[in-house]
Amino acid sequence: MNLNLLTAHELSESLRSAKITSAHILSDLKDRFDKVEPKVRAYARQPFFKKSSSRNSVDAQLNGIPVSIKDNICSDGDLTECASRILSGFVAPYDATVVKKLKEQGALIFGKTNMDEFAFGSSCENSSFYPTRNPWDLERVPGGSSGGSAAAVAADEAILALGSDTGGSIRQPAALCGVVGLKPTYGRVSRYGLIAFASSLDQIGPMTKDVRDNALLLKVIAGHDKNDATSVDIPVPDYVRSLEKGVRGMRVGIPKEYFVEGMDPEVRQALNDAKAKLESFGVQFGEVSLPHTEYAVAVYYIIATAEASSNLARFDGVQYGFRASHKSVEKEPALISMYKQTRAEGFGQEAKRRIILGTYVLSSGYYDAYYSRALKVRALIKEDFDKVLGEFDLILTPTSPSPAFKIGEKTDDPLSMYLSDIYTISVNLAGLPALSMPCGFTKSGLPIGMQILGKPFAEEDIFRLAFAYEQNTLWHKMKPKL
Amino acid sequence: MEYEPVIGLEVHVQLKTKTKAFCGCANEFGSKENSNICPVCLGLPGSLPVLNSQVLVSAAKVALALNGTIRNFIKFDRKNYFYPDLPKNFQISQFDMPLSEHGYMDIKVDGQAKRIAIKRVHLEEDAGKLIHPEGTACSLVDFNRAGTPLLEIVSEPDLHSPEDAYVYLSDLKLALQYIGVSDCDMEKGSLRCDANISVRPVGQIKLGTKAELKNMNSFKAVRTALEFEFKRQVKSLEAGERIVQETRLWDEKKEATFSMRSKEEAHDYRYFPEPDLPPFTFTDADIKGIRKSLPELPKERLGRFVASFGFGEKDAAVLISDKELADFFEACLKIYNEPKKIANWLIGPVLSHLKSNLSFEALHLSPENLTKIISLVEDGTVSNLAGKSILAEVVETGKPPDTIVREKNLGQVSDVDELKKIIEEVAAVNMRSVDDYAAGKENALMFLVGQVMRKSGGKANPKIARDLLAERLKKT
Numbered sequence: 001m002n003l004n005l006l007t008a009h010e011l012s013e014s015l016r017s018a019k020i021t022s023a024h025i026l027s028d029l030k031d032r033f034d035k036v037e038p039k040v041r042a043y044a045r046q047p048f049f050k051k052s053s054s055r056n057s058v059d060a061q062l063n064g065i066p067v068s069i070k071d072n073i074c075s076d077g078d079l080t081e082c083a084s085r086i087l088s089g090f091v092a093p094y095d096a097t098v099v100k101k102l103k104e105q106g107a108l109i110f111g112k113t114n115m116d117e118f119a120f121g122s123s124c125e126n127s128s129f130y131p132t133r134n135p136w137d138l139e140r141v142p143g144g145s146s147g148g149s150a151a152a153v154a155a156d157e158a159i160l161a162l163g164s165d166t167g168g169s170i171r172q173p174a175a176l177c178g179v180v181g182l183k184p185t186y187g188r189v190s191r192y193g194l195i196a197f198a199s200s201l202d203q204i205g206p207m208t209k210d211v212r213d214n215a216l217l218l219k220v221i222a223g224h225d226k227n228d229a230t231s232v233d234i235p236v237p238d239y240v241r242s243l244e245k246g247v248r249g250m251r252v253g254i255p256k257e258y259f260v261e262g263m264d265p266e267v268r269q270a271l272n273d274a275k276a277k278l279e280s281f282g283v284q285f286g287e288v289s290l291p292h293t294e295y296a297v298a299v300y301y302i303i304a305t306a307e308a309s310s311n312l313a314r315f316d317g318v319q320y321g322f323r324a325s326h327k328s329v330e331k332e333p334a335l336i337s338m339y340k341q342t343r344a345e346g347f348g349q350e351a352k353r354r355i356i357l358g359t360y361v362l363s364s365g366y367y368d369a370y371y372s373r374a375l376k377v378r379a380l381i382k383e384d385f386d387k388v389l390g391e392f393d394l395i396l397t398p399t400s401p402s403p404a405f406k407i408g409e410k411t412d413d414p415l416s417m418y419l420s421d422i423y424t425i426s427v428n429l430a431g432l433p434a435l436s437m438p439c440g441f442t443k444s445g446l447p448i449g450m451q452i453l454g455k456p457f458a459e460e461d462i463f464r465l466a467f468a469y470e471q472n473t474l475w476h477k478m479k480p481k482l
Numbered sequence: 483m484e485y486e487p488v489i490g491l492e493v494h495v496q497l498k499t500k501t502k503a504f505c506g507c508a509n510e511f512g513s514k515e516n517s518n519i520c521p522v523c524l525g526l527p528g529s530l531p532v533l534n535s536q537v538l539v540s541a542a543k544v545a546l547a548l549n550g551t552i553r554n555f556i557k558f559d560r561k562n563y564f565y566p567d568l569p570k571n572f573q574i575s576q577f578d579m580p581l582s583e584h585g586y587m588d589i590k591v592d593g594q595a596k597r598i599a600i601k602r603v604h605l606e607e608d609a610g611k612l613i614h615p616e617g618t619a620c621s622l623v624d625f626n627r628a629g630t631p632l633l634e635i636v637s638e639p640d641l642h643s644p645e646d647a648y649v650y651l652s653d654l655k656l657a658l659q660y661i662g663v664s665d666c667d668m669e670k671g672s673l674r675c676d677a678n679i680s681v682r683p684v685g686q687i688k689l690g691t692k693a694e695l696k697n698m699n700s701f702k703a704v705r706t707a708l709e710f711e712f713k714r715q716v717k718s719l720e721a722g723e724r725i726v727q728e729t730r731l732w733d734e735k736k737e738a739t740f741s742m743r744s745k746e747e748a749h750d751y752r753y754f755p756e757p758d759l760p761p762f763t764f765t766d767a768d769i770k771g772i773r774k775s776l777p778e779l780p781k782e783r784l785g786r787f788v789a790s791f792g793f794g795e796k797d798a799a800v801l802i803s804d805k806e807l808a809d810f811f812e813a814c815l816k817i818y819n820e821p822k823k824i825a826n827w828l829i830g831p832v833l834s835h836l837k838s839n840l841s842f843e844a845l846h847l848s849p850e851n852l853t854k855i856i857s858l859v860e861d862g863t864v865s866n867l868a869g870k871s872i873l874a875e876v877v878e879t880g881k882p883p884d885t886i887v888r889e890k891n892l893g894q895v896s897d898v899d900e901l902k903k904i905i906e907e908v909a910a911v912n913m914r915s916v917d918d919y920a921a922g923k924e925n926a927l928m929f930l931v932g933q934v935m936r937k938s939g940g941k942a943n944p945k946i947a948r949d950l951l952a953e954r955l956k957k958t
Contacts, residue, residue, distance in 0.1 A: 072528075073528075074527065074528045080527070080528075082527075087527065090527065092526075092527070092528070093521065093526070094521050094526075094528075096528060191530060192528065192529070192530050193528040193529075194528055195527040195528045196527075196528070196758075198757075199757035199758050200757040226532065227530060227532060228530050228532070229530065229531070229532045229533065229758065229759055229760055230530075230757075230758065230760055306754060307754075307757055309562075309752075310560050310562050310572050310752070310754070313562060313564065313570065313571035313572055314525050314527070314569065314570045314571050315527075316564060316566075316571060318566045318569075318623070319524065319525075319526075319569065319623075320526070320527075335566065339564060359752065362562075362752035362753075362754055363750055363752060364750050364752070367752075367754070371754060
């Protein structure tokens, strides 16, 4: 059997009993990469096929397991370019905390995956390298912005992957590619070394072939970090051990605002089927209301772009990355010309659009009307969730209103692209954990995802429900024909 | 028409914490370029700031010493602007909720007491430093300073003369040095000062249009720049011109201010709350604890010196005007309990040595050495004059006073037999004065003492010599 098809928990067992070595895994991954990568283009650049673990201990939780990480997560000595021209040639001089933790547990940093530039997008079409394609239909997008990680896992070019999620960037591509993706509670995983998009929304999370791997990977990367003041000092539970605790009596809310007209009928049907299945395990469902849902996209695009405009200011051609070979402009100081030309040539269209939006909403005279108000509505959105999660353990929703769309279908219509995150954005605004997992396929063979939301730091509950569902379905075993 | 200046000062003080404000890099001046740097203070992609809590404590101490309020809820904001010395192209600062407000400092100018209100005290991070190597078209950046904690202290426009500003700055610096949170060395840039100045006819309440003065490198420069700017603005007004609101740079060589003529002033900094730093909470107990930890401040020490040692306010003011000097005084006092004598030595000879040296530290003088010299003089071992030359030698070489006395044979002759011999010799050649004294001319005695001193090469103990002479003369 090709080892690249296996999960980390399966491989770990074989590694421990010395039936295989991590070199075998790497070699099988290479064969797969050579075969499918030219079609899928999940990686930002060539992965490392010859790597050995810095640690070699049996009790290391990911000993010898290759992990693919999104191109916005720094790893010491490796190119980390956020799929942006402006960071071309940037070699991170340090490990992100998640990378440090992975290495401590014996994992191999296998390669960096493609993404929308600076995580701005829902389709991976905004990469300055090339668009990644959906392994289930190469004419379609894998979702974004962690589309490379999702596609790599779905195409069995990766064992485990990390993505980052600011408004759905882990969950939406997980849904579109038929893999499991978790956005942890804000503060659960250190952001140190994650190249920031929107600091108050960003979280790194695991993207995997099944729920058990997801729990395993979260356990390794989670925890308080003294280098990230927004990480929270709450003990990390053993997510894997609590998977099998069962779901009988769990209360799950279904928000009526999420099942609106225009929603893809096949997505609606898949969700209804999943609900019926879970009911048969003794899960209790109830309709709930999240009344401020309709403002989430607007609030998100104010707060996220405001923070992004400031976070991306440092890309100016001075210290690192791309600098335009600038021409002097009459009556303009050379420094100003350098800034302007570097940023004009270095950023892609969507990055520029968001920087301009964010700069606008923070400008004096507009701050109160936009940013300040958005913060207030953000608090209301969080209150909506607090209320519902006071009565229910979890919330179940679709992950995306439709399955994977065609490449080029939404590139000229940013607003319709923004709306593809309509079900995932509120979760980031509220700082909650949420997981997307496959719950069916369309007639044309595209994966459909469902989203399970939980209380802050209650990833265990989410995993329990997800695991119970997965144990009784076969969606996660389906493989795309490539 | 008579005009008065209205002046407000913005002072930036670097806090001398061990590490920088938001990372673990050493906070030191004078290291090799770009040696105290890390991903955080370089603003590298993915790095995050974490607040050094010592910074908050130091800042709170200053705020409390300046009689200001302390906020329980501390948050930071981003101030966005592009400049190559600012690695993130935003500065972590405090905007709408400064650490402290409503403070004040009482100063005395020409004997007149004035209360200067302090509008706000807030924390921010310093930027790096641009270096422009001569003969090249490029600029270099040294990021050692980037992320150094800075305290901005903004006064209300309560200063009404360049001298007011000078005294305010001197007193502020002294207070900061007493608290021990900053070196306040303008030459090293650990204290920087910008001044806002406008003029108005005396008696008018409405404020005139202000100019902001930058680039002053000493307190004296602040005073001179304000004097220049006051005259310039008055002259403009008298010529019927209008004052333009602008930033002006002080040119030390030309002793004049010049307009920056820059459009950069129309900055929109787009302040918003720093999302990477969760708000910090100061409890009332925290604040109480910090207040308790405040050391004695200059004004309190002055009061104590006047009350406990009976010093005049002028002498006490000299002693407390430098924390090291005042500390040295108190250290001497522990060894040798003669406050006035120590004070006289410090304010006189020691201070004159201090002036020719860079700092107290550079003198090889310890409280032990100084009190030893004083006691040598007081117990008559050496003369007052010899004492001063011992001090000079100690300052120069650091040798113990005893050694110097021995080596230079500075000991006074107090031996009665030896002195009597000298007295006999002097009496023999000054018979006339001996007779004069016998005839009741008291002055003659002083003349004869002087002769004894001369004969002994200045080493005779004058008091013993006088007594012995008087005794000897009675006999005749």
